Amino acid sequence: MESAIPAHLTVPRTRPSRVPDDFRPAYPSFVARTPESTAQVVMAYLGAQLPAGTEPGGVPAALAQALAGPDGPAHHDRATQVVRDGPVDVVTVAYWDDPAAFDRWFARHREPWLTDRDGGGRWVEVIRPRVEEFETIFGARSRPEGVAVLAEGFSDQVREHAYWGGMRDRIPASQTGPLHDPGGLDVERDGDRVRVRPRGSVCLIRSGQDWTDTAPDEREIYLEDIEPNLRAGMDFLESDGLGIGCFANRYLTVLDADGRTTERSYGLSWWRTLAELERWSESHPTHLAIFSSFGRMVAARGSTKLRLYHEVSVVGPDEQWFEYAGCHERTGLLAALGS
Amino acid sequence: MESAIPAHLTVPRTRPSRVPDDFRPAYPSFVARTPESTAQVVMAYLGAQLPAGTEPGGVPAALAQALAGPDGPAHHDRATQVVRDGPVDVVTVAYWDDPAAFDRWFARHREPWLTDRDGGGRWVEVIRPRVEEFETIFGARSRPEGVAVLAEGFSDQVREHAYWGGMRDRIPASQTGPLHDPGGLDVERDGDRVRVRPRGSVCLIRSGQDWTDTAPDEREIYLEDIEPNLRAGMDFLESDGLGIGCFANRYLTVLDADGRTTERSYGLSWWRTLAELERWSESHPTHLAIFSSFGRMVAARGSTKLRLYHEVSVVGPDEQWFEYAGCHERTGLLAALGS
Incomplete structure (x- = not known):
């Protein structure tokens, strides 16, 4: 104990x-x-809002590249929220134990993530x-x-x-x-x-x-x-x-x-x-x-x-x-x- | 509030x-x-254990006299626990807002309460x-x-x-x-x-x-x-x-x-x-x-x-x-x- x-x-x-x-x-x-x-960690929820009925599928290529690339997170996982007749939300949550690495990563990938969004919605919810x-x-x-x-x-x-x-x-x-x-x-x-x-x-x-x-x-x-x-x-x-x-x-x-x-x-x-x-x-x-x-x-x-x-x-x-x-x-x- | x-x-x-x-x-x-x-109160639980099947009835005369007598409690109430095939427990709880008055009352009534018990059990549980x-x-x-x-x-x-x-x-x-x-x-x-x-x-x-x-x-x-x-x-x-x-x-x-x-x-x-x-x-x-x-x-x-x-x-x-x-x-x- x-x-x-x-x-x-x-x-x-x-x-x-x-x-x-x-x-x-x-x-x-x-x-x-x-x-x-x-001393500090980062929890970054990267969300994608897909049209109703879309299958979540694997990690989108650009995100997969970003996660595996320089300053990427130590760990990530993905989950989906199934809302009847609603959009399909897919949330990738990534964890860093080095806020400075996250800052560099975020500076590089935030804008593409929120901009190149295949007609759906995108979001980021981050705490450190x-x-x-x-x-x-x-x-x-x-x-x-x-x-x-x-x-x-x-x-x-x-x-x-x-x-x-x-x-x-x-x-x-x-x-x-x-x-x-x-x-x-x-x-x-x-x-x-x-x-x-x-x-x-x-x-x-x-x-x-x-x-x-x-x-x-x-x-x-x-x-x-x-x-x-x-x-x-x-x-x-x-x-x-x-x-x-x-x-x-x-x-x-x-x-x-x-x-x-x-x-x-x-x-x-x-x-x-x-x-x-x-x-x-x-x-x-x-x-x-x-x-x-x-x-x-x-x-x-x-x-x-x-x-x-x-x-x-x-x-x-x-x-x-x-x-x-x-x-x-x-x-x-x-x-x-x-x- | x-x-x-x-x-x-x-x-x-x-x-x-x-x-x-x-x-x-x-x-x-x-x-x-x-x-x-x-500054301080007294809570005195005075219990009586009666043979199975006994009706609780009113307050026993000696207790009624004690409660109403000198240095008696400011308030009391009575309750019973019904245990199937067990003794009938009747609990009188009395409250004082003057511990000195309780002390005098308890000095006078404790021994009679615990001794003159009509063949049943008796108890006192007191906190102040x-x-x-x-x-x-x-x-x-x-x-x-x-x-x-x-x-x-x-x-x-x-x-x-x-x-x-x-x-x-x-x-x-x-x-x-x-x-x-x-x-x-x-x-x-x-x-x-x-x-x-x-x-x-x-x-x-x-x-x-x-x-x-x-x-x-x-x-x-x-x-x-x-x-x-x-x-x-x-x-x-x-x-x-x-x-x-x-x-x-x-x-x-x-x-x-x-x-x-x-x-x-x-x-x-x-x-x-x-x-x-x-x-x-x-x-x-x-x-x-x-x-x-x-x-x-x-x-x-x-x-x-x-x-x-x-x-x-x-x-x-x-x-x-x-x-x-x-x-x-x-x-x-x-x-x-x-x-």
Whole structure:
């Protein structure tokens, strides 16, 4: 058992953890450990909006070249959001552990990505959290996803999980700060190009599930008990989230290299504040139902082959970049304009 | 909107509230406001264990005299626990706002209460929290129950509720302390008299519901959706609570003056620590189900005639008295011996 906050990021707390030192979580979880040399990472969501009915296919050639080229990301993956009768959104998320390399890459590839768009929409949503500003949690010490692919490995079992508030307690900056700087959104329009500039911090959560390895009975529980609640929660956030502080939400299915859907999915949510994300996850019936069903499944079986993970970041205005080109008005943070 | 902590008990926080100052609860709740002159209260649970099948009846004459006599409590109420084929437990809980008056009363009435027991068992469970050491929460600003009857009235809507952690944040001592001093139980036996002495703090929750005023549809939701979950949670704590820090639990129905059951009930739980009570209430499926059903009912109707309240105290070893006479071995803290 160890702290989710690594030794080199531990400072004397002026804000105590929500649980006492003698707290023991009901089940094990693990966090990704980035090398001590990593000071800041970059998470870049590169979105493409394709006409309804389009197959996502493989990575477009220009993007594939950019990702594999100089200063490219350490890791990327792709996912799609299937909206009935809507456009097909394909999101490539790329991770860097060197912000300077990202800056060079972005300077070269941002404009082509947003301009040469094959008649569809394109966007970029980028944050660059310092290592003090994000946390991860995984149910198993293998098959890292998302920012965890940049890590050098996983921790031992950590103490700060399996209670409401663990998310905050795992973020190193929460040792001394409230992670609370809410603000509205400013907008700059130039033709079909739109920059959105939050005036305060934003909070990003990527929260994923992988049911590839589940045995038939677990798969049934996931697909028939957990997933419908998950979908209802995602639907709620997408359509009605703004009133409770969720700027935008997507529920994505991960694609393989050929653009086929896999048995992995993730929710991607932009929040005005971590506090509002906390309140939703702790109190919304759909999320409580997910939490309860998962807890019951683990309690009944002792363990599970259903893999869950998330990563949560809170970053200030100078660590964000939101830009949309030719996208419909409900895309990403565009849906939150006027808030 | 105001703080649950009254101005005269507010001190600079060294431990921040769990929610930011801009948090707005989803529905209103209120706390009891004791007069500034009240420094400490006493909560005395006087239990009687009657043979199976006995009707509780009215207050026994000797107790009625004691309660109405010199130095008697400011308020008391009675409740019973109906255990199938078990003894009938009748609990009179009395509240004082003057510990010195209680001391004189207890010196006079403790021995008779525990000795002249009509062939049944008797017990006393007493704590004397300072006003910094307890909190209350009510869904409506009327009909106080429990310690709130000692108050001079209710607050306006308070900020610290409708999130996990509000309970702690409402206790004034949480502004600067962890409220965490877990310890085991020592025991002293003398014939059929047993004193139990916790070595650390204990946490007491009285958590009640009153469905007297509910309209037929609300009553149905309460009785068919909420109450079965409540009962399952109470059953779990009574039979299996010790492993998660619950020393003892009772689920009681309030009695009227003639000893007839009313449409009011409460759960009475002794916990090793507030932290363990927090973990249970936040994560146990039965309690989450209660929380979700209640939230859905309030959200759907805008308000409810179902009245909910609770009071929670955390007190050190010198503010406790647990004594059992001729009781069965699962009574109160006796069930937790050896822990």
